[in-house]
Amino acid sequence: MTATTTAAAPAGAPSPERFRPEYHYSAERNWLNDPNGLVFVNGTYHLFYQHNPFGSEWGNMSWGHATSPDLLQWQEQPVAILCDDQEAIFSGSAVFDEHNTSGLGTTGNPPLVAIYTSAYSDASPLAGRQAQSLAYSLDEGRTWTKYSGNPVLDRASADFRDPKVFWYDGTAGSYWVMVAVEAVQREVVLYKSTDLMAWEYLSTFGPANATGGVWECPDLFELPIDGKREAMKWVLVVNLSPGGIAGGSGGQYFVGEFDGVKFRSESTVTEGLQTDDSRMREYSWLDWGRDYYAAVSFSNVPDGRRIMIGWMSNWNYSAQTPSEGWRNSMSLPREVTLTRQNGALMLRQHAVDPFNGPGFRNFQRGPQPLASGAVELVGAPGEVARIDAEIEPGRATRVGLLLKAGDGEQTVLSYDVAEGVLRLDRRESGNMGFHEAFPSIESVAVPLENGRLRLQVYLDRCSIEVFAHDGRATITDLVFPSESSTGVGIFAEGEGARLLALNIKGH
Structure with missing residues (x-):
């Protein structure tokens, strides 16, 4: 990480350091x-x-x-x-x-x-x-x-x-x-x-x-x-x-x-x-x-x-x-x-994993069935964290994670089973009005392996880096959510999905 500076912000305005990443290098000025x-x-x-x-x-x-x-x-x-x-x-x-x-x-x-x-x-x-x-x-x-x-x-x-x-x-x-x-x-x-x-x-x-x-x-x-x-x-x-x-x-x-x-x-x-x-x-x-x-x-x-x-x-x-x-x-x-x-x-x-050491909170779930719908993972670190997930979609049509979620905001990482496509959707991710090209959906073909989807996701204050199937495909996107949008969730559409393992490490 880099040294940070602090500066006074007008009352009610976000701090200029709000989006400075913790584990990605940025110049001080x-x-x-x-x-x-x-x-x-x-x-x-x-x-x-x-x-x-x-x-x-x-x-x-x-x-x-x-x-x-x-x-x-x-x-x-x-x-x-x-x-x-x-x-x-x-x-x-x-x-x-x-x-x-x-x-x-x-x-x-x-x-x-x-x-x-x-x-x-x-x-x-x-x-x-x-x-x-x-x-x-x-x-x-x-x-x-x-x-x-x-x-x-x-x-x-x-x-x-x-x-x-x-x-x-x-x-x-x-x-x-x-x-x-x-x-x-x-x-x-x-x-x-x-x-x-x-x-x-x-x-x-x-x-x-x-x-x-x-x-x-x-x-x-x-x-x-x-x-x-x-x-x-x-x-x-x-x-x-x-x-x-x-x-x-x-x-x-x-x-x-x-x-x-x-x-x-x-x-x-x-x-x-x-x-x-x-x-x-x-x-x-x-x-x-x-x-x-x-x-x-x-x-x-x-x-x-x-x-x-x-x-x-x-x-x-x-x-x-x-x-x-x-x-x-x-x-x-x-x-x-x-x-x-x-x-x-x-x-x-x-x-190169910044979470490979002590001093972080661990949140674990699974193995367990996933009912159709979304479940908030209460207590999971979701602003600066690493997420490791293995999901078996089964008969479900779509499965995935809700990232940096809050009041009216979320970034959706979803897998479409029929298409075999992984998508990262930041169209509701927070502040997007600074440029018309920013709201977007990114996608990559990711075939299941033995019927399973393996994901590793790195969250920092303004970024999401997705590594699928041991890094065979990656998606990197910036996001600028509200300070309160730190929630994490998991979802399935249709019955029959199963969460094989979920580990979230962060603070």
Whole structure:
């Protein structure tokens, strides 16, 4: 969690801290969007992010900075890389240059190197361009120096951005690989370098699958299939806005092979720029909600784990959400793995659990039958909590949970048995008047397993993150309920449903 501030509010008005999340990172003040430069070094996770140090609206893009020993407790640090009159500091990545390939440190003190997009202003000789630049730190990210030879990669493009850099060691050799985008062309472009400064073009991927918006914030990494190191595949993540599966911003991914030069997708459904979105649900999506965007992964994580964080908002309404003095937050970190399901390869996501420890209340029910109708779970924590539920719908047509419920307010997580579809309905969730696109229903196909539905739901003050069947499908949505709307309920439509287990942990 992050440090919070308190401010006097007018009598009868909600506190400006009312919706500040408890277990999702938010900056103490001002605007936050895309996570950048995620890296683990010497026992510390570093989260950099797009940040306006001077206001709560987008602008003056710089890299904010927070650190954590465990991905749960975050400490905000001073702004890492500040914009100036020549450039804004757009998205990118950071690497621990352990062998000092860049020469920006020493053998005894290798540098952290940030690779970011310079968005050049009118005052710059490169006005209007986006190119890739470096900054480096010799004190584990506390202070940063911009490289004097910036930019290190310039395609004379207005939309070349968001470099994700990693060290490749394979049959083609050993070198740094940069994965960036030509955003408007919906292309991922790959380069290689031995020193992070001189870059050689490798290949281009795309357009493919979802192309209804610009492509941004790519990532490329290798994962074992079902934990078996002898069976590996590469995953290419591409975020896009608009054009997400739920409307506005979203993130898709491709599974395939990378030989050190070219990524070859084995999960492409459609190629080229698409004007017909009728096949959208056949694509692979990181999340089926409206509020999980620009997700990228940490580099240098121990044991080869792949942990991602997304921006928990949507460009449709991110500037209008009801907060004061601060705006927007990150998702919970998620460990992603690759699994085979019904012959297809797909990502499975598990949240880094803030409730895995003492000091929380436990509420349990089941096993027991579920009569047709809704039952309030009196005494269950429902504002900041984790809900684990296993339900056997039986002959019922619909089952689910009522979340953040109060007088005239509720968010409904429901499962339609005939359709095999899980839905999160926030049309009665509370404050929705700040933007016409906010009231919505998100949905994802989730087949029952052995006739059962398994759900894990994380509630924070302004968010709901749903993980179905051990993270095979996720839905992330913001909600802004009244302070009194903390009720939890369970319901069935029709007879024959059974609650096999329910555990709610929170406060």
